[in-house]
Structures are given as C-alpha cells and as structure tokens.
Amino acid sequence: MSAAPMKASLPPGIELVGGYVVRVTALNPTTGATDTSVVVSDISMQVDVADVDSDAEGVEPFVPEFVYSGGA
Amino acid sequence: MSEKQVLGWGVQNAPASRTTADSEVFTLLAVNANFDGTAAAASFLPCVEIISDAGQVVARTITDSAVAAGGSAEVTFAPFLSRGGTSSSTPIPPATELDYAEPPAGTLTITATSAATAQQWIVGNQITLDGSTRIQIEVWIALAGTDHDCVAELYDNGADVSRIAQVSVTPAGALTSSLTLYGIALITPTAGAHTYEIRAWKSAGSTSTFLNPTPFPFNIFAPSFYRITAA
Numbered sequence: 614m615s616a617a618p619m620k621a622s623l624p625p626g627i628e629l630v631g632g633y634v635v636r637v638t639a640l641n642p643t644t645g646a647t648d649t650s651v652v653v654s655d656i657s658m659q660v661d662v663a664d665v666d667s668d669a670e671g672v673e674p675f676v677p678e679f680v681y682s683g684g685a
Numbered sequence: 686m687s688e689k690q691v692l693g694w695g696v697q698n699a700p701a702s703r704t705t706a707d708s709e710v711f712t713l714l715a716v717n718a719n720f721d722g723t724a725a726a727a728s729f730l731p732c733v734e735i736i737s738d739a740g741q742v743v744a745r746t747i748t749d750s751a752v753a754a755g756g757s758a759e760v761t762f763a764p765f766l767s768r769g770g771t772s773s774s775t776p777i778p779p780a781t782e783l784d785y786a787e788p789p790a791g792t793l794t795i796t797a798t799s800a801a802t803a804q805q806w807i808v809g810n811q812i813t814l815d816g817s818t819r820i821q822i823e824v825w826i827a828l829a830g831t832d833h834d835c836v837a838e839l840y841d842n843g844a845d846v847s848r849i850a851q852v853s854v855t856p857a858g859a860l861t862s863s864l865t866l867y868g869i870a871l872i873t874p875t876a877g878a879h880t881y882e883i884r885a886w887k888s889a890g891s892t893s894t895f896l897n898p899t900p901f902p903f904n905i906f907a908p909s910f911y912r913i914t915a916a
Contacts, residue, residue: 618760623713639700640729641729641730648724653720654719656807660691660712667767
C-alpha cells in the first residue's frame with residue numbers, strides 16, 4: 614500500500630526573501646517536538662519567482678536538474 | 686514572474702530545510718512531500734514551517750489528523766485546500782484492491798480453542814486508511830475440516846475484531862466435515878495504519894484444519910487468500 618494522500622492549507626501570498634527558511638518537518642502531536650525518526654523525501658516546492666537559486670549558492674542561472682520550469 | 690518548481694531537497698530525517706538565497710524573491714505557492722514514518726515510534730503531524738530571516742515563525746501549517754506510528758503519507762500543502770486528513774477529494778474508487786495475502790502453504794492444524802488465543806494464519810500488509818473509507822474484507826479458505834467447530838477470526842493490529850467465517854458440525858464428533866469457506870466483512874476502520882490478520886481457532890476437543898493448497902496451479906483447489914478492497 615502506497616502512502617496515504619493528505620493535504621493541508623498553506624497561507625496564500627507568503628513572500629520568501631533572502632534568509633527566509635522553508636522547513637518540511639514532522640511534529641509530535643502532543644509535545645510539538647520534531648520527530649526526527651520520520652524520513653522526508655520527494656519534496657517539491659512550487660513558487661512564483663523572478664530568479665531561483667535552487668541550491669542556495671548565490672546568484673546564478675537556473676540549475677536544470679533542480680529547477681523544472683513547466684510543461685506536461 | 687513565472688512559476689517554477691524547486692526540487693533537490695534529497696532524502697533526510699525531519700526536518701528538511703531550504704534557506705532562501707539573498708538573490709531570490711518569490712511567492713510560495715505549494716509544497717508537496719512524502720513522509721515515511723516506518724521508524725516512528727509515535728504518531729506525527731506532517732508540517733511545513735516558514736521562518737523569517739529573524740528566526741521567527743511566520744507560518745506553520747499541519748495536517749488536521751496525525752499519521753499513525755509506522756505509517757506514511759504524501760502531503761500537499763497549498764492555499765485554499767480544506768483542512769483534513771486523507772484527501773476527501775480523492776476517494777478511493779470502489780473495488781480498488783488495498784491488500785491481498787495468502788497463508789503459508791499446506792495444512793494448518795488448529796490447536797487454539799478461543800478467539801483470544803487464535804492462531805495466526807494469514808497476515809496482511811499494513812494499509813493506511815482515512816477513517817471514512819468503507820472496506821470489504823474477504824477470506825476464502827480452500828478447505829476447512831472439522832468434526833465440531835472451527836472459526837476464522839478477523840484481527841486488526843493484533844486485536845480481535847470478530848468472526849468472519851465458521852463451520853460447525855453437530856453433534857460434535859458425529860462426522861467430519863470438509864467445506865470450502867468464504868467470509869466477508871464490510872467495515873469502516875478508524876483513520877491510520879491497519880494490519881489485518883485471519884487467525885484460526887476451534888471448539889475444545891475437536892479436530893480442525895485449514896488448508897492452503899499452494900503452489901498454484903494445483904489440481905484440487907486454488908490457494909486460500911484474504912483480500913481487502915474499497916467498498
């Protein structure tokens with residue numbers, strides 16, 4: 614059985630600028646602590662963007678293997 | 686401005702973080718991720734946090750229901766999605782097979798004499814359900830032999846649920862019956878991970894067996910099995 618599909622509402626219009634962090638994590642529902650035993654993978658982030666520095670190494674052109682610009 | 690997909694996060698234990706570069710200015714539209722809780726000892730809430738350059742949490746969004754310990758989920762975080770657990774907008778189509786398993790080949794000689802001590806016969810694979818999906822559990826026993834009573838007992842996560850099939854002969858010991866048994870249950874399990882089993886027990890003093898005549902093709906019966914489908 615594959616992983617169950619779930620969803621959660623994300624606040625609209627969050628603008629990310631330099632230094633802002635997007636963190637994908639798993640929380641204990643009782644304590645709120647991070648559950649480090651959970652493995653996260655296949656993360657994709659869709660953004661509306663002028664310039665993407667997907668590997669966080671400074672100003673550069675798009676890195677093809679990290680950035681997908683659309684299509685079927 | 687144009688939409689782009691940012692990948693390359695890799696596989697890692699939570700948390701996975703990406704820091705926006707100084708050269709970047711963009712609007713977050715959606716995040717999708719897989720959460721594998723195979724090693725998780727407790728239930729957990731998939732979460733996306735946005736943290737400012739001052740280290741303050743700007744937003745923290747979680748799923749409305751937790752993923753059970755040992756369970757996994759693929760989660761989409763996006764604006765205007767209603768909060769909830771497993772997506773109600775993507776129900777599992779009826780008749781979709783969720784699990785299938787066969788017992789070990791050969792004859793199981795049943796010795797247990799109560800539901801509480803029933804012997805493991807078929808062990809399913811773990812499935813994760815949303816709490817609203819109705820499922821159909823079937824068990825087909827190629828040949829059940831008894832001279833009194835033998836029962837196929839449905840278990841969920843190690844706990845007894847109910848009998849799902851039974852054959853009885855009265856008076857006890859008068860004759861030995863060999864029957865093909867089919868049992869079915871329609872239930873709506875709770876949200877979270879479930880591992881179903883078919884266990885076996887008999888009335889005290891009787892001689893009872895379940896048969897799984899594998900390998901297939903077999904010249905007497907097809908294999909015994911259990912199967913779960915969306916109902």
